[in-house]
Amino acid sequence: MNNKIYEQYLREKDIYTIFGEKIKILVKDLMDINGINYQSITYRTKDEKSLLNKLERKKYKYKDLKEITDISGIRIITYYSDSVDKVAKIISEQFEVDTENTIDKRKALDPDRFGYLSLHYVVSLKNNRLNLPEYNMFKDLKLEIQIRSISQHTWAEIEHDLGYKSEIGVPKGIRRDFYRLAGLLELVDKEFIEIRDKLESYKKDLEIKIREDKEDVLIDEVSLTLYIDFSKNIKKLNEKIYESINGTFISTSDLIESTVKELKWIGFQTIKDIDIEIEKNKEGIYNLAKNILKDSESKQISTEVSLLYLCYYKLCESDSIDKLNKFIKENGFEPNYDFSKKLISIYKEFKK
Structure with a gap:
């Protein structure tokens, strides 16, 4: 274990917590300004146990705490899967994106494998915000932003609860059930989008009728x-x-x-x-x-x-x-x- 990084974490944990809280408020404001409906926006600061596990798994990768990009994390859960890209566009415009550590798991996932289709951005604040007094203490800090729909989040939470993070860990006889469930959740996302669009179309037609006849x-x-x-x-x-x-x-x-x-x-x-x-x-x-x-x-x-x-x-x-x-x-x-x-x-x- 890297004791130097762990000690640095203990010293700087509070600033990462404040960072996460500030970015959560900022992200909420950005969603509201852009008319994005979302189910929830939450943040967390990585706890000691989680950090120690990560340092043990990747003991030779990190030399400084700032190289660990998910000490602070924001999760944005949208109602619909097509809102994920809309949120991603806002995030990429408003933050400095670390493209090397940003992962679009939707593209990484093979069509014949199970998993959840989530988008993980690693970001830092742009200079225009860092120049503001309320943000200048966060220079060089990075944060992970996860964006997923409710259905994608459901998959991730159940998968986590079951304790299987990869296909290798799943018994062969159960694998087919995972495939089927993943397909159903993807279908649920698409069906909800169709229902939403039909309701919007119905509202527009009704508005004309109510105004005229x-x-x-x-x-x-x-x-x-x-x-x-x-x-x-x-x-x-x-x-x-x-x-x-x-x-x-x-x-x-x-x-x-x-x-x-x-x-x-x-x-x-x-x-x-x-x-x-x-x-x-x-x-x-x-x-x-x-x-x-x-x-x-x-x-x-x-x-x-x-x-x-x-x-x-x-x-x-x-x-x-x-x-x-x-x-x-x-x-x-x-x-x-x-x-x-x-x-x-x-x-x-x-x-x-």
């Missing part, structure tokens, strides 16, 4: 989200409700699923159905929402508020507390007789 647009989470985003009727009604209670609106995409369920429970089938009722009953919906929400402690209102009170308004037309309570129960809340009675009372007062 809502007649044939069925209600689902995608179409309803776009309708809320682009409908002038919804926007005006929401703003009027917010102003009446001096509230603020919050975007709550997690409520879209339940709102779709509520609208379908009432009997709405298309976006056009909703739009007609909003236009026809906007004053009544506003009156109902204003008189209920004015007594609410919270002044944060979701962007789906107009649609919820459209449902309440249509139920009040039936003059049935039981029906209102059933609607409330069906959508996961405890039925409240007094609340339902109040809704109908406000509705009747408005209709006089």
Whole structure:
């Protein structure tokens, strides 16, 4: 073992840890600026045991700690495999890449062998960043950046847990199972990309239909989200409700699923159905929402508020507390007789 390198590691471990933390923050900012969706970005500093094992395995290779390029490490996990190259492009533009130690395991892997397709960059900071006070302490430090998709990461983690790093170590009878699994995970990556692209295409088509003709647009989470985003009727009604209670609106995409369920429970089938009722009953919906929400402690209102009170308004037309309570129960809340009675009372007062 090289005691000199180990002692150097103990002295400089803290600076490598700070280096990793700083680069993690920088990489996150770069991903956000470039609109890259990622599952996670993590960092680690190589621990003593791992370093000692490496020095033992490669006892004649290293003469200085700075020659070991993975003391600090960042791992970027993307949702899709085609995002790996997009991330790689950003990394290569923003950092000084050590091409000698950078490995694209996707190219190194033979098509008839199992493994995970990961990209490993070894980088250092460019001079323009090293000249900044917050980075100048990291001169000559290198860091490994691993980029992989969730599926590729799944393979790597399971492979690590099984303890087999190469084909040689795998019993022949089990090797075929590895091949099959590797192929399945690669297929999963491709299928997710196809689904994503189809959804994006569906959204673009829907956006045009919702802007021009809502007649044939069925209600689902995608179409309803776009309708809320682009409908002038919804926007005006929401703003009027917010102003009446001096509230603020919050975007709550997690409520879209339940709102779709509520609208379908009432009997709405298309976006056009909703739009007609909003236009026809906007004053009544506003009156109902204003008189209920004015007594609410919270002044944060979701962007789906107009649609919820459209449902309440249509139920009040039936003059049935039981029906209102059933609607409330069906959508996961405890039925409240007094609340339902109040809704109908406000509705009747408005209709006089």
